[in-house]
Amino acid sequence: MAKEIYELYGGKVQLDYDSKFHIYSVAGKQVYGVTNIIGVLAKPALIFWASNMAAEYAQSNLQPGKALDEIQIKNLVEGIRTAHRIKKEMAADIGTIGHQWIANYIKARLEKKPLPKKPINEELKAGIEGFFKWAKENKIVLAKSEQKIYSKKYKFAGTYDLEALIGGKKTIIDFKFSNAIYDEYVLQASAYLKAREEELQKEYSGGVKILRLSKQKNDIAPFEVRNINREEVDRYFRIFLYCLGIYRFQMENKKIAALNRINGKVN
Numbered sequence: 001m002a003k004e005i006y007e008l009y010g011g012k013v014q015l016d017y018d019s020k021f022h023i024y025s026v027a028g029k030q031v032y033g034v035t036n037i038i039g040v041l042a043k044p045a046l047i048f049w050a051s052n053m054a055a056e057y058a059q060s061n062l063q064p065g066k067a068l069d070e071i072q073i074k075n076l077v078e079g080i081r082t083a084h085r086i087k088k089e090m091a092a093d094i095g096t097i098g099h100q101w102i103a104n105y106i107k108a109r110l111e112k113k114p115l116p117k118k119p120i121n122e123e124l125k126a127g128i129e130g131f132f133k134w135a136k137e138n139k140i141v142l143a144k145s146e147q148k149i150y151s152k153k154y155k156f157a158g159t160y161d162l163e164a165l166i167g168g169k170k171t172i173i174d175f176k177f178s179n180a181i182y183d184e185y186v187l188q189a190s191a192y193l194k195a196r197e198e199e200l201q202k203e204y205s206g207g208v209k210i211l212r213l214s215k216q217k218n219d220i221a222p223f224e225v226r227n228i229n230r231e232e233v234d235r236y237f238r239i240f241l242y243c244l245g246i247y248r249f250q251m252e253n254k255k256i257a258a259l260n261r262i263n264g265k266v267n
Contacts, residue, residue: 003016003017008199009150009152015031015157017148031155031157037240037243037247040243041243094121098127099177101119102175125217127177130219131175131213139166144162145161145162147196150199151194154244158191158195170204171207172206172208173210174192186228186236187237190208190233191240208227211225
C-alpha cells in the first residue's frame with residue numbers, strides 16, 4: 001500500500017492517504033473523499049454528450065451504399081457502444097497529466113528545484129500556457145500545492161490544487177482541464193475551503209477560485225475563472241453537506257447488503 005501520512009490540526013490529527021486506491025483514513029477508519037461525495041449528483045448532460053459521441057463514431061465509420069459483413073457489424077456496434085468511454089478516458093488522461101505537471105512545477109518553484117520540462121502534447125501545452133497566463137495577469141504568489149484537508153466536524157477529506165496569495169489575500173484555487181465550469185466544481189472547492197478554515201481557525205479572505213484551463217491550441221480564451229465569494233461558499237457548502245448525507249446513506253446500504261449476502265439473507 002502506497003500510504004502517505006499528513007499531520008493536520010497542529011499534529012493532533014494524522015490523515016493517511018492511500019495514493020494507489022485514493023482512500024483517506026483517520027485513526028484506522030476510512031474517511032470519505034470530497035470527489036466521491038459530489039459524485040452522487042446526477043449529470044444529465046453526460047447522457048446527451050455520450051449520445052453525440054456514439055453518433056459521431058457511427059457517422060465516421062459508415063459509408064453510403066457500403067455493405068458490412070458480420071465481423072464488421074460487430075466491430076461497428078462495439079465502437080459505437082464504447083465511443084463515449086474512449087473519449088472520456090482521453091480527456092481524463094489530459095486532465096490528470098496536466099494537473100500533475102502543474103503540481104510538479106509549483107512544487108519545484110517552492111522548493112527552488114529544477115523546473116519540469118513542458119509537455120509536447122498540444123492540448124496539454126494549451127492548458128499549461130493558460131495557467132501561466134492567468135498566474136502572470138494576477139501576479140499570484142505561490143504558497144502550497146496539493147494540500148490535504150480533513151474536517152473533524154463533518155468527517156470528510158480531500159486535496160485541493162493550489163493555495164496562493166492574490167492581491168495579498170490567501171486564496172484556494174482548484175483548476176480544471178474542461179470545457180466549462182460546472183456547479184459541482186464549486187461544491188468541491190467550497191468543501192476544501194471550509195475544512196481548511198476549520199483546521200486553521202482562520203478565514204481565507206480571498207475565498208475560492210475555479211480556474212478552467214483550455215485544451216485548444218491558440219484559444220482566444222486560454223483560461224476562465226469563476227470567483228466564489230463568501231456568501232456563495234456558504235450556500236454551496238450547505239448543498240455539499242446534503243451530498244455527504246446521501247453518500248453516507250449509499251455506503252451504509254452497500255455495507256448492509258454485503259453483510260446480508262455473507263449471512264445468506266436476501267433483501
